[in-house]
Amino acid sequence: METQLENLRLLFLFLLLGSHLSSVFSWKKEEFRNCIQTPFCKRARHRNPGSCALVAHDVTIVNGELTAKLLPKENHENPDQDHDQDQSKPLILSLSVYQDGIVRLKIDEDPKLDPRKKRFEVPDVILPEFDQKKLWLQKLLTEEDSSSSVVYLSDSYEVVLRHDPFEVYVREKEGKRRVVSINSHGLFDFEQLKVKKEGEEWEERFKGHTDTRPYGPQSISFDVSFYDADFVYGIPEHATSLALKPTRGPGVEESEPYRLFNLDVFEYVHESPFGLYGSIPFMISHGKSRGTSGFFWLNSAEMQIDVLGSGWDAESGISLPSSQSRIDTFWMSEAGIVDTFFFVGPGPKDVVRQYTSVTGRPSMPQLFATAYHQCRWNYRDEEDVENVDSKFDEHDIPYDVLWLDIEHTDGKRYLTWDRVLFPHPEEMQRKLAAKGRHMVTIVDPHIKRDDSYFLHKEASQKGYYVKDATGNDYDGWCWPGSSSYLDVVNPEIRSWWAERFSSKVYVGSTPSLYIWNDMNEPSVFNGPEDMSSGKMIGNAKVTMPRDALHQGGVEHREVHNAYGYYFHMATSDGLVKRGDGNDRPFVLSRAFFAGSQRYGAVWTGDNTADWDHLRVSVPMILTLGLTGLSFTGADVGGFFGNPEPELLVRWYQIGAYYPFFRAHAHHDTKRREPWLFGERRTELIKEAVHMRYMLLPYFYTLFREANTSGIPVARPLWMEFPSEEATFSNDEAFMVGNSLLVQGIYTERAKYASVYLPGKESWYDLKTGAVYKGGVTHKLDVSEESVPAFQKAGTIIPRKDRFRRSSTQMINDPYTLVIALNSSQKAEGELYIDDGKSFSFEKGAYIHRRFVFSNGKLTSHNVASNAPGGAQFLSECVIERIILLGCSAGPKNALIEPENNNVEIEMGPLLLKSKGSSSFITIRKPNIPVASDWTINFL
Known part of the structure; x- marks a missing residue:
């Protein structure tokens, strides 16, 4: 009888949500309090x-x-x-x-x-x-x-x-x-x-x-x-x-x-x-x-x-x-x-x-997490996962993470698997891991009130739930139906929750599985701020009553905005415990508060597949970066709705420069994996993803800068050009680090883009090398191939130009240095390398190089603060190519120093003819160790 009642409740929930959930739950401001009503x-x-x-x-x-x-x-x-x-x-x-x-x-x-x-x-x-x-x-x-x-x-x-x-x-x-x-x-x-x-x-x-x-x-x-x-x-x-x-x-x-x-x-x-x-x-x-x-x-x-x-x-x-x-x-x-x-x-x-x-400074992510993520609500079963994975290989599109939403669980019971759809979760994860790929599963804060569910049974017995105003366990309605919420404000309960991520408790998980915390505002379908007087209709996803009680008699009104932060903290600590303190966690959270940067990534939530949401994603991400949250992104393509192919392509092209790069979609939308929109658009999406993988060494270096200084990966123009008033309200373009400027395209069938390039120095088109004057707004022709992106003169960007299936498979690949000279024929940049996954970098096991071009010489300096006798990280990677932009002297060859290891190398001059033509020089196969001190003298 109890099972029949539960099935009826779930049926009611399904009918209520239905196949038109996205339109039923559209945003209506009158459903929420305004200031006069507060x-x-x-x-x-x-x-x-x-x-x-x-x-x-x-x-x-x-x-x-x-x-x-x-x-x-x-x-x-x-x-x-x-x-x-x-x-x-x-x-x-x-x-x-x-x-x-x-x-x-x-x-x-x-x-x-x-x-x-x-x-x-x-x-x-x-x-x-x-x-x-x-x-x-x-x-x-x-x-x-x-x-x-x-x-x-x-x-x-x-x-x-x-x-x-x-x-x-x-x-x-x-x-x-x-x-x-x-x-x-x-x-x-x-x-x-x-x-x-x-x-x-x-x-x-x-x-x-x-x-x-x-x-x-x-x-x-x-x-x-x-x-x-x-x-x-x-x-x-x-x-x-x-x-x-x-x-x-x-x-x-x-x-x-x-x-x-x-x-x-x-x-x-x-x-x-x-x-x-x-x-x-x-x-x-x-x-x-x-x-x-x-x-x-x-x-x-x-x-x-x-x-x-x-x-x-x-x-x-x-x-x-x-x-x-x-x-x-x-x-x-x-x-x-x-x-x-x-x-x-x-x-x-x-x-x-x-x-x-x-x-707190932002946490240092694993290398794989800085690459491309593929997500959907929901990949149906193990066969679906295998087909999607193989299609990426078939179309030569790299990716690092495949995500599973709520439907992978046993009846929305988190830390479980639907054993009909996912009978062999460990094997599924190991197949991905064999290609250097990872999996992320969703774990929300609402716990299904089912006495046979191990999480609910233990939490209830221990008194670990938030209480209602009368002192009973708070009972709210969410995806599983009747649910309760852990009182993660309590450190004891956070510690207990962290221990749930061990492989003994989270059966079916492996070390290559990471976590997504959604709905942790906390979202409650029958909360106080809907139109429904307790029934789940209209825009019903709201939150917990303000007079609910936490540890020590703290009312929910007092702690509400930090609830998701504590849940994020506990989950992140759980992954650290799972790996015995040796594995950096990856946890994506939707809710956040001050300090969330210490525990992982966040994204901008349930956006929509339209041009306005593409446009607003940039200021939202920049604002998060200014307030400490560097590892952020927006759902590429838009969560709700079906993007037109042009919009999807444009979103990939700018999303490739988001700090967190993930495509995601609602289950009512049409499938939108990159190969489903025709050969030409597949090629354009692949080029955008390849650009991200090419720039991974630069992004990873920037994440280390954020980890040590708090300075975000994606930055408003005025952060790098604080005295230029033209940048103060510009949020259609942004800086990636101090070297790249990216301008989005936010209208369909755009033929031109107005791009302001700040500063007194020149800028080089990232794809063609064409040079543009700084301090000027340029009206540029726009092609379907990419969004405008430029490297600032005076900078050096490290890249990896060989494409693999995943970032993990690129670890031993050689580097390319792109040197963009300024008017003084100088440039500098940095490269940070560690093992990409452990906490050994905190003990000094990393490589940190500064490259300086001046007076016709390119020099590599060690700037790592490694303690003598401390942990060491070694790399046999070499620099296989150097691209020199804006070189006025036109050197014919180069010599690697020091003299006891003199090697003369050849250069091949290339001339590109385009608007604002620019010549560049390529040094091929110098094959110098990336971790050594050296100088290249251009002759």
């Missing part, structure tokens, strides 16, 4: 500038930090008086400074006054070692009028606490120009926890759902100003332009703030401030006159952020303490505390480096 946002937006009346009192230095009490102005003269529930209690402010231009400001309720509960502070995001960079404050300076206290930050900057009304800002020591500030407009508000009075209404209702709100209103809001800024960026995830547009102010049409609330939104629309799958409350400002600064609020509750247009405060009547130009923003959160960080830059890379020194 009480904390509505209250905050109604505050007027200057309404904050808090005064800093008892300012002193304690344990190396500036501390103060924030009191309402009316209580300022009697700060020690008793405070009953009708009066505001003092807030405790602490301000600490750190190396490399970082300031941390915390404001919370005074724990001595015994609030009903401790307000939530987000754990396990800030690196433990970050606190070691704290600068121990010794003294406090008071400005002449005694209105402000000043503390040291660095030789160039200082931090100021203004007392009345309270304000915190960073300024330059010389000239006293401001960089970034909080509460300059007096919009700070902190709703303190209190005891509910008789007749007081705390509950909130939205479309049939009730949020019990047992602790009442607890929101926080404040203004943040960025000085001498032209634009602000960041705060993903939104399908919008790279430069954030004003949401309030004169002439602003869009009235909604940028929302940060992790939600599973089907077929999201572009150019909307609506929040999507992940949230990172980190904003970067950039301007020509001052440079770059940043602001981060460590808070995992729902957040709404306004970018305030010029003149928004014209009628406020307040007198601002600075006449500098600025961009004002307004930050609102439902719960939590003020735990904020200021980053002074002054350059774009400085700010990203500073932010990732707090939240």
Whole structure:
């Protein structure tokens, strides 16, 4: 009988989803709360500038930090008086400074006054070692009028606490120009926890759902100003332009703030401030006159952020303490505390480096993960997998990873296999591994409530599930039907979950199997923010109730945006444990939060096969990179819908330059493997994939740079050209590292493309070598063969030009160096190599070379910081070809030095005739070891 009921539930789910799921679940903004329907946002937006009346009192230095009490102005003269529930209690402010231009400001309720509960502070995001960079404050300076206290930050900057009304800002020591500030407009508000009075209404209702709100209103809001800024960026995830547009102010049409609330939104629309799958409350400002600064609020509750247009405060009547130009923003959160960080830059890379020194550098991926991935919901069975795999070989298209979606499981029970469709999973994986390929399977956070399912049985017995407001295991509806969700906020439960990935527990898995975490916002079909009053209709994929309970009585509202982060963390740790700490994990996550870069890759979610979604993929990926997430991409071809062949080809051509390169599609779409669109289009897709494989050494080197510095692989143009205003709002083109510029084609049947090539130096067409002047917008003819891509003069790019079935089979292949000389006949670049899979590189087992061309010589230098006697990595690879672009002298031959190993090599000059013709010289088979010191003297 129980089995029949389960089958009926699954049938109901299937009928409800049906074959028209993509159209039924189309995005409708009216199905989600807007600011007016969100009480904390509505209250905050109604505050007027200057309404904050808090005064800093008892300012002193304690344990190396500036501390103060924030009191309402009316209580300022009697700060020690008793405070009953009708009066505001003092807030405790602490301000600490750190190396490399970082300031941390915390404001919370005074724990001595015994609030009903401790307000939530987000754990396990800030690196433990970050606190070691704290600068121990010794003294406090008071400005002449005694209105402000000043503390040291660095030789160039200082931090100021203004007392009345309270304000915190960073300024330059010389000239006293401001960089970034909080509460300059007096919009700070902190709703303190209190005891509910008789007749007081705390509950909130939205479309049939009730949020019990047992602790009442607890929101926080404040203004943040960025000085001498032209634009602000960041705060993903939104399908919008790279430069954030004003949401309030004169002439602003869009009235909604940028929302940060992790939600599973089907077929999201572009150019909307609506929040999507992940949230990172980190904003970067950039301007020509001052440079770059940043602001981060460590808070995992729902957040709404306004970018305030010029003149928004014209009628406020307040007198601002600075006449500098600025961009004002307004930050609102439902719960939590003020735990904020200021980053002074002054350059774009400085700010990203500073932010990732707090939240962590991106993890170093395995080499295979940086190559091409083939995915679909779903490859049907083992025969389907084998056919797809063999077709890639038949058409000479390399790939590294084949993915399986939810249908590979036994009734949506994760870490299991449908033994009818996939009877021999280990053998299937081993066949792929024999070609150097890997498999990824999906593992979502919802656990099917089935007493015969080993995961549910153990989690239920151990009490590992999130609870509902009544204290029972939360029961939500997702792909398996009735489901519960692990309380991964609890480190004990994360550790337990990590152990589930051992081969003994995950039967049928092998060491070449890796993991995909989807639906981890968490997505719940019958959650509070749909139109359905509990029934799964319309856009039903929403999330968990805010009053659900986690470890220690933490409400889900307080931790919501970090739930997927913790699940991602636990899964990644599980793969590390599975490999006894020797195998780098690969875990793709849809939900993310600050710090997610430490655990793997993310993608932009369920996009659609249209030109607008191709277009918006670039600013979405660039924004993720700016906020620490370097290993990112968008579903090539679009998840929903059937792309026209031209769109699919264009998507492959630009997707080949995404840091994470994966094709993926919904199960209702037509099959779209690369060979299904005619011979010519197959050839074009193959060329795009081959380009990615050719550039893998360059990409891998960039991933190592991200791993050590936080600087992303894909970068906005202004990150490399920070003083060029023409780049500040350009998000149709992007840099891959510091050497490549890629311009997408975003319209069908395009004949021309306008491409701005920044800088004073020339650029070389990546395919033809044709040279183009920098600092100019070029109107270029567009062919179907590729998107415009250029190498910057003055750079050296390493490549591998032999094509194999997978990146794994290319490991011992020789290298090509492409040298693009600048006007001074100089260039430089780097190459990083390790074993591509283990953590041995952390012990010094890697090769890192810097190539420098100057004065007619190409030299290879070792820049690895290998400790004597430490781990070693050896490579017998050689450089088999050197391509020299823009060489004016026209050398006839070359000599490899040092003299005890002199080898004279031949060169073959080639002349390409095209628009902006350029000659280049090819050195064939110098066969010099890639890991050695050497010099080639061009004669």
